Amino acid sequence: MAIRIAHLHGVGAEITGVDLGALSNDDFDEIRAAFAEHGVIFFRDQDLSERQHIAFAERWAPININRFFAAHPDFPEIALVAKERDQQNNIGGGWHTDHSYDQIPAMGSILVARELPETGGNTLFASMYAAYEALSPGFQAMLSTLRAVHSARHIFGEGPDTYYSNTDAGGGRIGNAEKTKTLADVTHPVVITHPLSGKKALYVNPAFTVRFEGWTVEESGPLLAQLYAHCMRKDFTHEFVWRPGSIAFWDNRATWHFARNDYHGQRRMMHRITVEGEPLSA
Numbered sequence: 012m013a014i015r016i017a018h019l020h021g022v023g024a025e026i027t028g029v030d031l032g033a034l035s036n037d038d039f040d041e042i043r044a045a046f047a048e049h050g051v052i053f054f055r056d057q058d059l060s061e062r063q064h065i066a067f068a069e070r071w072a073p074i075n076i077n078r079f080f081a082a083h084p085d086f087p088e089i090a091l092v093a094k095e096r097d098q099q100n101n102i103g104g105g106w107h108t109d110h111s112y113d114q115i116p117a118m119g120s121i122l123v124a125r126e127l128p129e130t131g132g133n134t135l136f137a138s139m140y141a142a143y144e145a146l147s148p149g150f151q152a153m154l155s156t157l158r159a160v161h162s163a164r165h166i167f168g169e170g171p172d173t174y175y176s177n178t179d180a181g182g183g184r185i186g187n188a189e190k191t192k193t194l195a196d197v198t199h200p201v202v203i204t205h206p207l208s209g210k211k212a213l214y215v216n217p218a219f220t221v222r223f224e225g226w227t228v229e230e231s232g233p234l235l236a237q238l239y240a241h242c243m244r245k246d247f248t249h250e251f252v253w254r255p256g257s258i259a260f261w262d263n264r265a266t267w268h269f270a271r272n273d274y275h276g277q278r279r280m281m282h283r284i285t286v287e288g289e290p291l292s293a
C-alpha cells in the first residue's frame with residue numbers, strides 16, 4: 012500500500028495507505044511534512060492500541076501530561092475526552108487552540124476515536140495559515156506589531172465564573188482547577204512564524220486569548236471579535252466526521268478546533284495524547 016495524501020477543502024489532509032501501528036521511517040517523514048503543511052491530518056480505519064498510540068506520539072516529541080483532563084486509568088499519557096449519556100456539556104465545545112496559555116504551547120494532539128455517538132459529535136477545524144494569508148498586506152503588517160495575552164484561569168480555574176465550573180463538563184472529567192492559580196498569564200505574537208513550516212499563522216483564539224498586550228480587555232474586544240469572525244469563515248474550515256478507527260492529529264500553532272455538542276443522550280469517548288512544542292516567535 013502506498014501512502015496517499017489528499018488535501019481537504021478548507022483545512023487539513025487525509026492520509027491513506029498507512030498503518031500507524033507499524034509505520035516505516037519514510038512514511039513517517041511524509042506524514043511529518045504533511046502535518047507541517049496542512050496543520051491537521053486525518054487517518055481512517057486504524058486499529059491502534061493505547062500502547063501504539065503512545066509510541067506514535069513519542070515519535071513526534073515528548074508527551075505532555077494534561078493538567079486538567081482526567082487520565083486513562085492505565086495510561087497517564089492519555090487524556091480522556093469524554094461525554095457521558097447523562098451530561099449536557101462536552102469538552103472543547105467552542106473554537107479554541109489547546110495550550111496557548113503556556114509559555115511554550117504544545118505542538119498538537121493526536122485524538123483517537125474509541126466510542127462514538129450514532130450521529131453527531133463531529134469536530135471542526137480552521138486553518139490559521141489560510142486565515143492569515145487572506146488578510147490584506149496592510150492589516151497583516153499591523154497585526155504583526157502586536158502581542159496577545161493568553162490565560163487558562165477563566166476556563167479551567169475555580170468557580171463560580173469560570174467556563175467549566177459553570178457546566179457539567181467537569182464531573183470528574185476536568186479537574187485541578189487550583190493549578191491555574193500558579194499559571195502566569197503569557198504573551199505570544201499575534202502573527203507567528205510556524206516552527207515547522209516557516210509559514211505565517213494567526214495566533215489568537217476565542218477561548219484563551221484575553222487581550223492584546225498593552226491594551227485593555229475592552230479595547231481588545233472589537234479587534235479580536237473581527238479576527239475571530241474572519242477565522243471562522245467556511246473557506247478556512249473543515250468538518251471532520253468521525254468513524255470507528257478515525258484519528259485526527261492537529262497542530263495547535265496552525266489550526267483551531269471545535270468539538271460539536273449535538274449528540275445528547277449518547278456517549279462519546281476519545282483518547283487524546285498531546286505532544287510538546289517549542290517557543291513561538293514572530
Ligand code: SIN
Nearest residue numbers: 092102103134270281
Ligand atoms: C478537544 O478540544 O480536544 C476535543 C476535540 C474533540 O473531542 O473532538
